[in-house]
Amino acid sequence: MTEWRDGIAKIVLPTPFPVGDVNVYVVKGERLTLIDVGPNTDEALQVLQEQLSALGIKLSDIEQVILTHDHPDHAGLLDQISPELDVYGHAHNERWLNRTETFYHEYESFYKEMFSECGVPDKYYGPFIAVMKNMLLFSCHRSLTGLLSEGQVPLGLSEWTVIETPGHAQSQIGLFRKKDGVFIGGDLLLAHISANPLLEPPLPGETDRPKPQLQVNDSLRKLLTFPIRLLYAGHGEEVTDVAGLVEKRLTHQVERAEQVYQWLIYESMTLFDICQRLFPTVYKRQLGLTLSESIAQIDYLLDVKKIQATKVDGTYVYRAIT
Numbered sequence: 001m002t003e004w005r006d007g008i009a010k011i012v013l014p015t016p017f018p019v020g021d022v023n024v025y026v027v028k029g030e031r032l033t034l035i036d037v038g039p040n041t042d043e044a045l046q047v048l049q050e051q052l053s054a055l056g057i058k059l060s061d062i063e064q065v066i067l068t069h070d071h072p073d074h075a076g077l078l079d080q081i082s083p084e085l086d087v088y089g090h091a092h093n094e095r096w097l098n099r100t101e102t103f104y105h106e107y108e109s110f111y112k113e114m115f116s117e118c119g120v121p122d123k124y125y126g127p128f129i130a131v132m133k134n135m136l137l138f139s140c141h142r143s144l145t146g147l148l149s150e151g152q153v154p155l156g157l158s159e160w161t162v163i164e165t166p167g168h169a170q171s172q173i174g175l176f177r178k179k180d181g182v183f184i185g186g187d188l189l190l191a192h193i194s195a196n197p198l199l200e201p202p203l204p205g206e207t208d209r210p211k212p213q214l215q216v217n218d219s220l221r222k223l224l225t226f227p228i229r230l231l232y233a234g235h236g237e238e239v240t241d242v243a244g245l246v247e248k249r250l251t252h253q254v255e256r257a258e259q260v261y262q263w264l265i266y267e268s269m270t271l272f273d274i275c276q277r278l279f280p281t282v283y284k285r286q287l288g289l290t291l292s293e294s295i296a297q298i299d300y301l302l303d304v305k306k307i308q309a310t311k312v313d314g315t316y317v318y319r320a321i322t
Helices: 042-054 072-080 091-097 101-118 122-136 212-223 242-266 271-278 287-303
Strands: 008-013 022-027 033-035 064-066 086-089 160-164 173-177 182-184 230-232 307-312 315-320
Touching: 008 042, 022 072, 042 072, 072 091, 101 122, 101 271, 101 287, 101 315, 122 287, 212 242, 212 287, 242 271, 242 287, 242 315, 271 287, 271 315, 287 307
Parallel strands: 033 064, 064 086, 182 230
Antiparallel strands: 008 022, 022 033, 160 173, 173 182, 307 315
């Protein structure tokens, strides 16, 4: 049942993605604010309207939207909401929300080179790009009204502060309310599963791609510096033991990286070799997610200087440093 709790109402919307339902939040402030909007589907729009009605409000009563990040399951429905509605988020949302031909060219070029460097056979590239573009069909196509960054107090939400938490997305932010320790965190920390450290092309003006697993780890540790009592997540249930779950997620990541390290003691492997071994049953149908997760472990092991990389005919080969 949709209901208010300390000025916040959680709304659960269906998505067409394997992740399942997504959570969006209505927050009472000086402006009635919707945190995330769901995917660009008629079903999501209908459910959103029904659950808003259960709260005694209409979609037209919403005065602004704040995005935790740009992924289609969180931002897509903007296209079916009033174009006059103010939308705020981190600057790194923009290239994904208001996509241009230049962006698509850079996007495809980035993944083409990455596939070569990872040793992924050419036959996987076309289907992968098709899947990724299909996902973007559930996104929106508009610009932000204004930008939010670390430490900023959003317009109309004077009790809340923006916390930047990149990793799962370069654009990801959370909102913290100090008076009662409530944090609305997007997909940084989920109760039931680790959020993927998703690969993205280099940020505008940069040449090197971000290293999302290292960012996720830093963002998770950053949570521990705030007195968070209750965390509202982008998917699944709320989190009350933030410190305990952060420790669990960090430990699990190190254990997975150690598993890869042990393989590399005995043999040299490409990224695609590692991906196939980590995810033998799902890598073909979820290549983007499994490659991101595999690269995450390599980025971590390179950062802690436990492995070395050698480029052979355009493909990186990894080996443990012993």
